[in-house]
Amino acid sequence: MTRRVAIVGVGYSDFRPATPDVAFHEMMFEAAVKAYEDAGVNPRKDIDSFIACSEDYWEGFSIFDEFVPDQLGAVLKPVCTISADGMYGVINAYLQIRTGAFDIVAVEAHSKASDIVNMWHVMAFAFDPIINRPLKMHPYVIAGLEMMKFLKDSGNTEEHCAMVVAKNKKNAMKTPYASYGSIISPEDVLTSETLFHPLKKLDASEFVDGAVVIVLAAEEVARKLTDTPIWIKGVGWCTDTPWLEFRDWSRAVYAEMAAEMAYKMARIHEPAKQIDFAEIDDKFSYKELQHMEALRLCRKGEAGLLVEEGVTERDGDLPVNPSGGFLGVGNPLEAGGLVKILEAVLQLRGEAGKRQVPKAEVAVTQIWRGVPTTSGAVVVLGRE
């Protein structure tokens, strides 16, 4: 089957660290209106299927699925929820269109992190109740454990991680939807409060509220809707074992496998050469380095070196997170993958304004579901 699928519309609400003035559904409506306007579609007539991505514990609702149709224009239409990051939603929309049953599909994900009073307790609920929870660990202990082992095995350093933070926060200064842009030095990161050695306060992204909607269409429809369809060239997703006791703590194997799946589909044999820029998961600074290596954007152990040499800067040979990543934009929970895709689409269209990367033909986007998971997805996008 050869039916190609493109992204034809993107929209996002005002991203802010706290949004006490609007309800989640009002935020979703704003993102949806913008995405449908961008795509030139009427959801009541044109969109065949809707996918919302959410996790009940983030929302504070049981069966949150029920609360999504109205504000997406999806009442009495095929709607489903995927309890995962928005990138999984895009992959499912892609597959729905590939079946031939649907021509236009919309995907939504959002964060209302500021509604969650006991964030750490909600996160700790993801630990095994019998053998892990009794130890009463903060969930970021998992990040500290992984950072330790990754740095030891790969040879990357805490200084390299600090450089990632400084780069991403600087990039975010030019991103209109970024909340955590700033000009800081790697030294500032290294001297920030140590939370879970070697993880320091500034190595971890902060949470942010916001909604993103993305519209996908089959090739023949996409060409009618837009002059700049952004093609989905390859998709992959993967989950490693949940066991903290015997997972691979040094490599992001889930990302390696998801990337291999996506690269194979996209006919990417030499990612470092064939990919122009990357929007990858940096919920923690070391994750950007670990994911660069997992996605073969560099050789094992060389990610830090690339950062040090400026290769991953916005004007470098291989820009990584020109949006500012989660360290600069904020961590929008299940909307993370859609933020990555949103930025890639704007860059590939040449609509990224002051933060436009010099060469933007092919991009890789990647997401990790955060601690304590070993789940992630990869989507390769391109202009051709």
Place this chain on the structure above:
Amino acid sequence: MSEKIKEYPGHPLSEQDISTGKVLTTKWRPKARYMYAAGVAISKFLEELKNGRIVGRKCRKCGRILVPPRMYCEWCFRPTDEWVYVKDTGRVVTAVISYIAADRARLEKPEIIAVIELDGASPGMGILHKLGEVDPEDVKNMKVFGMRVKAVWKPPEEREGSITDILYFRPLKEGEE
């Protein structure tokens, strides 16, 4: 048990096995706490309940008056246009006699819960609330369908901007509008 299996090996766990620590137990109380942002529409709705009024939003395109209010029309997929006050009277769409409390305890006095279409709102729209001063027999014999009812409000000084600022809905009296 089936014809072939008459008994399982081992012995069943007793209350005592657990209380005396013969069985490993682990306790975890979920402290999942949220501060739900009510949003533009519902904030106004609650604010007006405090004032003893019920407010909806009108969509000029389809003409519907949405209660509870929403900032967008789900049918037309466009923003709604204006605030519209509706009456605190209406008619019962459906009702139930609840003999059981939220925690599954048997209620001493059963409660009647109803969906009420409010006067001034579009058909099928209104409020989910309790009925008072209604004979449960009128629910059982289905007289409750279409029953005309009116809100019984808390005294103004006790209202706090909550759905419970209305105590319940009671039947409209003879000659009452």
